[in-house]
Amino acid sequence: MKINVLTVAPEMRAEIERRFAGRAGLVESAEGFEGFELLRPVEGSDRYLVYTRWRSEEDFQRWTEGEAFRRGHARAAAEAEQRPAGEGHGEGHGHGHGHGGPASSAAELWSFEVVQDVPPKPADG
Ligand code: HEM
Numbered sequence: 001m002k003i004n005v006l007t008v009a010p011e012m013r014a015e016i017e018r019r020f021a022g023r024a025g026l027v028e029s030a031e032g033f034e035g036f037e038l039l040r041p042v043e044g045s046d047r048y049l050v051y052t053r054w055r056s057e058e059d060f061q062r063w064t065e066g067e068a069f070r071r072g073h074a075r076a077a078a079e080a081e082q083r084p085a086g087e088g089h090g091e092g093h094g095h096g097h098g099h100g101g102p103a104s105s106a107a108e109l110w111s112f113e114v115v116q117d118v119p120p121k122p123a124d125g
Helices: 009-019 055-065 066-072 074-082
Strands: 003-009 034-037 047-054 106-111
Touching: 047 055, 047 074, 055 066
Parallel strands: none
Antiparallel strands: 003 047, 003 106, 034 047
8 A cells, every 4th residue: 555645734625636636547557556545534634645555566666657657746746846946846745835836735655565454245145
């Protein structure tokens, strides 16, 4: 599991969801991709989870180094570049707030290995 954790101010929630709604749709064709979910916080946190599941660490690394990742994040990168030098680094990883900048104020990557994965029992009949 690779989970990108995005800190999103309340007033930016609609914006980040809009961006994901218009996402490039490229991750689903990546080699070794097994699933993606955008998770909105309900209570206890202001952080969205961009949950992705991969066959292997190598498959994830290959995706982040490839063209599909760059294009899937092109807008975030472009918006970071528009901001004054020294603020954005042009990587789409900015810490800006408000309009024109990235909709998130911070991003953090979590990695997990699946220890157990229990599907529900099929219904009788
Ligand atoms: C490093 C800072 C990152 C930020 C601020 C960020 C933010 C975003 C945003 C705003 C979008 C919506 C698309 C757009 O605006 O063009 C997006 C797409 C996406 N992000 Fe990130 N992201 C980052 C890195 C990552 C990482 C490391 C992962 C891996 C878990 C990831 C997974 C995804 C996925 C799966 C999509 C959908 C792309 C597609 O449809 O192909 N992101 N990200």
